[in-house]
Amino acid sequence: MRPAARIIGAILLTLSVVVVARAQTRTTIAAASDLQFALKEVEAAFEADGHPAVDLVFGSSGTLAKQIQDGAPFEVFMSADESYVQTLVTAGLTKDGGVLYAVGRVVVFAPTGSPLQPDPELKNLAALLAKGGVTRFAIANPEHAPYGRAAEAVLRKRGLWDRLQPMLVLGENITQAAQFATTGNAVGGIIAYSLVLSPALKDRGTFALLPESDHAPLRQRMVRLKKAGAAADAFYAFVQSAKARPILTKYGFALPGQ
Amino acid sequence: MDWTALGVSLRLAAGTLAILLPLAIALGRVLAYRRFRGRSILEAVVALPLVLPPTVLGFYLLISFGARSAVGQAFAAIAGHSLAFSFQGLLLASLIANLPFTVQPIQRAFEAIPTNVRDAAACCGLTPWRAFRAIELPLAWPGLVTAAVLAFAHTLGEFGVVLMIGGSLPGQTRTISIAIYDRLQAFDEHAAGVMAATLLAIALGALVITQTLARRVGRSSE
Amino acid sequence: MSDAVSIDVRVRADAPIPLDVALAAGPRDVAAVFGPSGAGKTTLLRTIAGLHRQATGRIVCRGVTWLDTDRGVCLPPHERRLGFVAQDYGLFPHLDALHHVAIALGHLPRDQRRAEAARLLALVHLESSASRRPASLSGGEQQRLAIARAIARNPHVLLLDEPFAAVDRATRRALQDELDALRHRLDMPIVLVTHDFEDVIRLASHVTLLERGHVVAAGAVGEITSRVDLPWLAAAAGRGSVFTASVDRVDERRKLADLRFDGGTLIVPAGSLTSGRYVRVRVPAREIILATSRPEGLSLHNILEGRVSGLESDERSGVVIVQIAVGETHLLAEVTGDAVDRLAIAIGRPILALIKSVAIEVG
Numbered sequence: 118m119r120p121a122a123r124i125i126g127a128i129l130l131t132l133s134v135v136v137v138a139r140a141q142t143r144t145t146i147a148a149a150s151d152l153q154f155a156l157k158e159v160e161a162a163f164e165a166d167g168h169p170a171v172d173l174v175f176g177s178s179g180t181l182a183k184q185i186q187d188g189a190p191f192e193v194f195m196s197a198d199e200s201y202v203q204t205l206v207t208a209g210l211t212k213d214g215g216v217l218y219a220v221g222r223v224v225v226f227a228p229t230g231s232p233l234q235p236d237p238e239l240k241n242l243a244a245l246l247a248k249g250g251v252t253r254f255a256i257a258n259p260e261h262a263p264y265g266r267a268a269e270a271v272l273r274k275r276g277l278w279d280r281l282q283p284m285l286v287l288g289e290n291i292t293q294a295a296q297f298a299t300t301g302n303a304v305g306g307i308i309a310y311s312l313v314l315s316p317a318l319k320d321r322g323t324f325a326l327l328p329e330s331d332h333a334p335l336r337q338r339m340v341r342l343k344k345a346g347a348a349a350d351a352f353y354a355f356v357q358s359a360k361a362r363p364i365l366t367k368y369g370f371a372l373p374g375q
Numbered sequence: 376m377d378w379t380a381l382g383v384s385l386r387l388a389a390g391t392l393a394i395l396l397p398l399a400i401a402l403g404r405v406l407a408y409r410r411f412r413g414r415s416i417l418e419a420v421v422a423l424p425l426v427l428p429p430t431v432l433g434f435y436l437l438i439s440f441g442a443r444s445a446v447g448q449a450f451a452a453i454a455g456h457s458l459a460f461s462f463q464g465l466l467l468a469s470l471i472a473n474l475p476f477t478v479q480p481i482q483r484a485f486e487a488i489p490t491n492v493r494d495a496a497a498c499c500g501l502t503p504w505r506a507f508r509a510i511e512l513p514l515a516w517p518g519l520v521t522a523a524v525l526a527f528a529h530t531l532g533e534f535g536v537v538l539m540i541g542g543s544l545p546g547q548t549r550t551i552s553i554a555i556y557d558r559l560q561a562f563d564e565h566a567a568g569v570m571a572a573t574l575l576a577i578a579l580g581a582l583v584i585t586q587t588l589a590r591r592v593g594r595s596s597e
Numbered sequence: 598m599s600d601a602v603s604i605d606v607r608v609r610a611d612a613p614i615p616l617d618v619a620l621a622a623g624p625r626d627v628a629a630v631f632g633p634s635g636a637g638k639t640t641l642l643r644t645i646a647g648l649h650r651q652a653t654g655r656i657v658c659r660g661v662t663w664l665d666t667d668r669g670v671c672l673p674p675h676e677r678r679l680g681f682v683a684q685d686y687g688l689f690p691h692l693d694a695l696h697h698v699a700i701a702l703g704h705l706p707r708d709q710r711r712a713e714a715a716r717l718l719a720l721v722h723l724e725s726s727a728s729r730r731p732a733s734l735s736g737g738e739q740q741r742l743a744i745a746r747a748i749a750r751n752p753h754v755l756l757l758d759e760p761f762a763a764v765d766r767a768t769r770r771a772l773q774d775e776l777d778a779l780r781h782r783l784d785m786p787i788v789l790v791t792h793d794f795e796d797v798i799r800l801a802s803h804v805t806l807l808e809r810g811h812v813v814a815a816g817a818v819g820e821i822t823s824r825v826d827l828p829w830l831a832a833a834a835g836r837g838s839v840f841t842a843s844v845d846r847v848d849e850r851r852k853l854a855d856l857r858f859d860g861g862t863l864i865v866p867a868g869s870l871t872s873g874r875y876v877r878v879r880v881p882a883r884e885i886i887l888a889t890s891r892p893e894g895l896s897l898h899n900i901l902e903g904r905v906s907g908l909e910s911d912e913r914s915g916v917v918i919v920q921i922a923v924g925e926t927h928l929l930a931e932v933t934g935d936a937v938d939r940l941a942i943a944i945g946r947p948i949l950a951l952i953k954s955v956a957i958e959v960g
Contacts, residue, residue, distance in 0.1 A: 188442025222494030317562035497674035499701040541792030
């Protein structure tokens with residue numbers, strides 16, 4: 118027995134919920150996780166500069182690109198590489214081809230108390246591995262995180278990839294990898310330079326910058342999506358402006374033209 | 376404490392209850408009282424979200440309602456925005472995920488009403504609607520509250536599906552569980568801890584309520 | 598002639614429980630349906646109530662067609678003007694007694710319901726329990742409440758399913774008396790399902806014998822109980838004719854009472870009988886001694902003159918059932934075949950029935 122009143126009531130409620138839920142959304146920027154701290158500061162400067170606030174959503178570049186393809190309403194996409202931007206351009210979802218906004222670096226990181234001593238050639242890691250002293254080692258998932266791809270390249274270059282395989286923990290994105298690297302269960306990991314320079318991670322351990330020649334350059338490209346509005350355009354321009362550049366440099370990014 | 380995120384979670388839970396409870400009452404009653412072919416299949420379908428990993432649900436939702444699907448595009452044409460990565464999309468996912476949490480307790484509650492009580496109600500001259508309101512509903516009440524509390528708590532804690540089809544949009548799809556995840560990734564353990572403790576308290580409260588209700592036989596009413 | 602029929606039932610079913618019954622009851626009849634477990638009694642009752650929908654046939658109650666399979670009519674229970682008391686009553690656990698009855702008074706305006714509910718509770722002597730819930734009522738009280746609820750909407754027929762099965766003997770007598778008193782105040786037939794023949798003896802005016810869904814015999818109680826055949830009934834309930842008598846005179850000193858019926862007078866122990874009452878009498882067939890001449894010097898009080906009106910031999914046991922017409926009433930006596938031969942008992946012959954006072958069951 119289906120009391121008709123209940124059905125009507127349910128429909129009315131649905132409508133009201135739909136109406137209510139359509140709250141005012143602000144411009145949303147999708148950014149690669151390595152920008153977790155840097156972009157927050159840029160956004161604060163953006164607001165201080167008299168612009169309306171924008172929302173930041175972080176994730177791995179590959180995941181964000183997929184979400185955009187599935188209809189996520191981001192207006193600017195700041196990838197940690199160029200290929201994911203290209204995918205969107207090819208799919209016709211962007212206003213233009215985008216612009217290079219930064220070049221990133223990776224570091225090897227060891228939390229305080231870890232047996233690992235970070236060095237640029239990963240010699241200590243190799244030695245530790247030989248001794249059987251590596252419990253777990255954290256990197257971002259190479260499948261969809263550019264920083265993970267870079268980590269894999271470095272490890273392969275040093276001949277450590279195959280032996281390290283069983284001990285790898287893969288972070289969903291580079292911040293999750295950093296999480297794993299700092300929680301103490303892992304001896305360390307290869308994470309983003311921009312993350313270790315942040316106040317949150319600065320005092321949690323030691324790191325060594327890995328040579329750029331060990332991996333393909335982390336050329337980070339950003340692009341505006343078709344739906345980008347005025348606020349998005351403004352932010353897009355702001356990131357490239359002189360006001361934002363010092364912040365990016367502070368977080369270890371190399372800027373285009375340097 | 377991310378109040379916006381809590382607000383999204385509460386709106387999601389409230390919306391789920393508002394739509395799902397009447398449906399669950401109707402469906403639970405049919406499953407409790409009618410014998411028909413395909414009844415077991417229907418019960419299995421209802422129970423499915425219990426055993427399905429949220430990623431499976433998220434996957435199928437993306438395929439069926441994402442921007443690349445026919446339904447998704449139709450919705451976008453009407454509503455002006457995509458179904459995935461919107462509050463409405465979360466609501467839809469939540470309705471599906473909470474189906475067993477609402478239908479099953481309600482179905483059990485209706486089943487627990489002795490047949491001779493329902494027969495007596497009919498023989499008293501009570502129309503099916505009056506019998507439902509005056510006899511069945513009061514007797515099934517504890518089951519209804521259990522369903523509401525379970526669905527509420529479960530929605531508050533929903534994570535996997537929201538992660539897959541939500542996009543963590545503040546004010547829209549960034550629920551409190553996503554916010555916790557977010558804060559952790561930003562190494563803001565304090566904020567994450569506050570929100571986690573809040574959710575824990577809510578979950579405990581929900582369980583205490585359902586346990587207390589499970590002991591009650593019925594409720595007086597007219 | 599059949600304007601006296603309040604409810605007319607004719608139903609058939611093959612599965613899940615076989616049924617093939619025709620039953621009718623007039624305004625003040627108490628129609629008992631008697632049979633062993635599994636006979637289909639409850640199914641029949643539920644079919645009449647509309648709770649069991651698998652049977653086909655026709656049910657008409659006071660001119661309203663409740664069921665007519667040929668014309669596709671099948672009213673749901675709440676549209677049938679009936680009162681139904683199931684074996685375990687089906688009381689509403691969450692309502693107190695007053696609300697139980699009030700909820701069935703939907704045909705009255707709101708403000709009148711309380712008063713009417715109170716009146717009905719008083720009718721079944723439950724006025725002091727108005728605010729109590731079923732869980733705190735005794736078995737007998739629960740049954741009375743179920744009956745009060747059932748008659749609240751002035752039904753055209755009252756259906757009772759094994760109403761006394763769940764109560765003890767003492768309570769059963771009291772409830773039977775109450776039901777008997779009640780039905781004289783109500784103008785509706787009662788259809789009473791039972792597997793205890795005592796209920797039939799005590800309350801019924803008519804009885805339908807049901808076995809495996811089929812009617813073995815049906816008719817007035819007095820007539821059915823004094824039939825020489827029906828070994829089935831004999832096995833189920835024992836043989837003994839049932840009839841109504843009035844208490845003529847009570848002798849306090851000798852502690853004896855006179856029961857007058859159309860065949861004569863019976864003397865029984867006075868017990869708690871009062872003059873002027875109508876009582877049901879059952880004379881077990883085994884307690885009747887037959888004589889062709891009036892004996893002297895015997896302790897028994899009752900010697901009735903009658904005529905042999907029927908004979909039936911029970912091959913298995915060698916017992917012969919003799920039906921004796923005493924006035925309009927028929928008595929049954931069980932004697933040996935040898936006795937029949939010795940006394941040359943044959944149909945039409947005058948005979949004397951000797952009955953011990955204490956053997957007579959008075960209800």
